[in-house]
Amino acid sequence: MKPIVRFAPSPTGFLHVGGARTAIFNWLIARKLHGKFLLRIEDTDRQRSTEESIRQILEGLNWLGLNWDDDIVFQSARNDRHKEVVEDLLANDHAYRCFCTPEELESKRLYAEQHKINKRYDGTCRKLSREQISEFLERKMPFSVRFKIEEQKTEFTDLIHGRHQTDLTDMDDFIIQRSDGTPVYQMAVVVDDHDMGVNLVLRGDDHLSNTPKQILLYKALGWSIPQFGHLPLILGKDKTRLSKRHGATSVQEFRNNGILPEALFNFLCLLGWNPGQEQEKMSREEIIDLFEVNRINHTPAVFDEQKLAWLNSRYMVEMPFDQLLFHAEKWCKDNQYSLRPDEEERFMFYLKIIQVRSKTLTDLYDFLKIYFDSPQIYDEKGVQKYFKKEGVSELLKKLRGTLSSLDDLHFDAIDKLDGLIRQFAAEHNLAAAKVIHPLRLALTGRTESPGIFELMHILHKDKVISRIDSAVDYINNL
Structure with a gap:
């Protein structure tokens, strides 16, 4: 018999990662065994249930790629x-x-x-x-x-x-x-699961105490009893139940933090499920092929945010360029940035450079801001270390003069920019780093960035000179 499973969230808040994992495991069972994955919104608590929560739950499931079969069932309508x-x-x-x-x-x-x-x-x-x-x-x-x-x-x-x-x-x-004529949870769940044809109920351990009561109802009604499975809790690093005090706990929060849907999907699959191999980064198809309920651990899983960050960075680095470009172009459109035709080639080059440095989409967007926006603030430690050094303002002015004398073509060759900066440093009896560090801070507002010579090429002459001018003004006002 093909499994008919369901995910039945209550729309009283965001889609929690624990709920998302439950949905994923049910979805995997259905896709692995060619069954059905159904969705029911348990909205009988009219005071706490909200349309916004329903929207967030559906959006979260769609974002994770958890497509459901058949129409959504709303418990309140039954x-x-x-x-x-x-x-x-x-x-x-x-x-x-x-x-x-x-x-x-x-x-x-x-x-x-x-x-x-x-x-x-x-x-x-x-x-x-x-x-x-x-x-x-x-x-x-x-x-x-x-x-x-x-x-x-x-x-x-x-x-x-x-x-x-x-x-x-x-x-x-x-x-x-209840005395107002509304059903309690036990009653509504049993009726709805029966009517929806659900034959396998996989849910959290917190529902384990409900199962005996529900079995009694099934027996009294003469209905077939589904199989039951109860997933252990997800814990924080302190081994207590995962909650807001541990940090982000909802799918929406991780999405807002720049986590990719495929990375969160992969990570949540590994929370309490053993694929039977050492490989951790797996495609959706590989996970479907390997997934078995009997490989789900019976002990709680610990949510390791560092591991999620590592896994997400792998997905970022290995992301196909057309997908990376899609994210970049969408961000540009959402923030009303546009490129001139002569900038496009350098922008594509910049995307390839920042891809390997971006652990999240948020990192990617921060790097994109470097390209489009002159620094409005400068890293405080960098200011203390580089901008407050004696003679830095004059040094940047002289460098500005040297760069402004160059034609635009000079900025098309990274090796020429490399040679020029090193020659400039030598002429002033300085190590190259004494020029590179304050220049990086002037161009980006940061002490870390992609290679300075690549960055000068990407920003090109006008932006480089304009940003040096702004930095000099800032230093002179310290």
């Missing part, structure tokens, strides 16, 4: 169906109406606590006669609906953790429908 199934459970004596008020339930809880007895619901309304129920309904007394637990235990084989058994003797007859 309330009538949930109620219908609750009525079936009531009609078949698998559930009962509970007329206990919140105050009465709290009183029962306190009594149990004081007398050190089991705190489970005492079944008061389970014992009501038909006449009593009819009377309460006639009086329009509010009620919730509880599932009637008849079994002593549940057992199932978890795809990741193996055999799992739960003792039900201390479990409440749990509520499946």
Whole structure:
């Protein structure tokens, strides 16, 4: 039987990397075994669910390349169906109406606590006669609906953790429908998974305690029980659950930080899954081919942001040039930068140089700013080390004079620029570095950049001289 899996996020915030990993693993199962990957938005919490969160979740899944099959199911649109199934459970004596008020339930809880007895619901309304129920309904007394637990235990084989058994003797007859007529999570999930044909549920460990209740519902309704698998948590480096205090935790944040979708996809696949080989950078097709549920670890995975940065840098360096150009051109368009025809060849050369230096798209964009924008601020350490040295202003003025006397063609040859700067330094009895470092700071505002001679060629005469002039003005005002 081909697997039908689903990803069912609640739209109460951004797509967390833990949720993204769950979606990826489900997607891999479906693509590996030619099944279906379905998407359900669990938006029954109307107060916390937002359209913006739905948009962010869908955008995040699309950005990661997780295409889903069939139409999106919105849980909130299925309330009538949930109620219908609750009525079936009531009609078949698998559930009962509970007329206990919140105050009465709290009183029962306190009594149990004081007398050190089991705190489970005492079944008061389970014992009501038909006449009593009819009377309460006639009086329009509010009620919730509880599932009637008849079994002593549940057992199932978890795809990741193996055999799992739960003792039900201390479990409440749990509520499946609130007093306002809305279903609780357990009820809605079981109905929706059944109706969508889901036969394999792979989700986080935090849902493990829900599974016994859901199995009871499946049995009572006479429906086929899907396979269950529960993914261990993702931890921060301090081995606590990954949260905002560890840094970025949402797909959108990593996207904003310049991480590539293929790098984050690859990285999240390796969080808790062992491909059975040492190679870590893998294409989507290779991962699909290697993926097996039985290779998912049963212990939590640690989110190593340094490893993600390393993996992303590999993807950046090996990115096909046409893809790199696409990112650069989009950034230029978004920021209203344009090239003159005579700049295009040098710009392409610059892209090839900065590609190997860019660990993220953010790095790439920062390097692009060097090309288009004169420095507005200068690196503070660089200012202290190079601009505040005695005679630097005069040195840059003299260099400006030398460069302005050259024709434009001189800037087309990197080796000529190299020779000129070194000759200029020698004529002033200086090591070449004494000229190169303040010149780099003047041209870029930074102490590190692509090679200075390549940069002079790329920026060309007018930009080089203009930036030296600005730096001299800045130094003179220190």
